[in-house]
Amino acid sequence: MTDTVKRAAELLKGHRASIDRLDAILVYTLGERFKHTQAVGKLKAEHDLPPSDPAREAAQIARLEDLAKEADLDPEFAKKFLNFIIAEVIQHHKQHQT
Numbered sequence: 283m284t285d286t287v288k289r290a291a292e293l294l295k296g297h298r299a300s301i302d303r304l305d306a307i308l309v310y311t312l313g314e315r316f317k318h319t320q321a322v323g324k325l326k327a328e329h330d331l332p333p334s335d336p337a338r339e340a341a342q343i344a345r346l347e348d349l350a351k352e353a354d355l356d357p358e359f360a361k362k363f364l365n366f367i368i369a370e371v372i373q374h375h376k377q378h379q380t
């Protein structure tokens with residue numbers, strides 16, 4: 283193995299270690315988010331509120347797009363990601379209502 287290849291392997295290992303830590307943060311963050319949305323789902327079911335709130339979602343998307351730009355993240359990706367999570371949350375909310 284040349285020094286250049288060894289150095290590349292070390293850099294790759296370092297990046298992967300950071301990626302693993304960040305993936306753990308994402309998983310724990312999502313776990314916490316879903317705990318709150320489960321509580322919101324129960325609250326909505328108890329008070330006959332609809333599972334989705336389009337006005338709230340529009341505000342969240344607008345905020346996330348601004349945050350994504352600040353964070354050098356593709357705003358379209360951020361929007362798709364939030365919509366994906368919210369769609370899952372709405373399914374959970376619907377289960378509370380049945």
Ligand SMILES: O=C(O)C(=O)C[C@]1(C(=O)O)C=C[C@@H](O)C=C1
Pocket residue numbers: 319322323333334335336338339342367368371372375
């Ligand atoms: O804030 C709410 O009312 C929620 O039910 C939570 C949530 C979300 O996951 O952020 C999910 C569904 C709604 O349409 C809006 C937001």
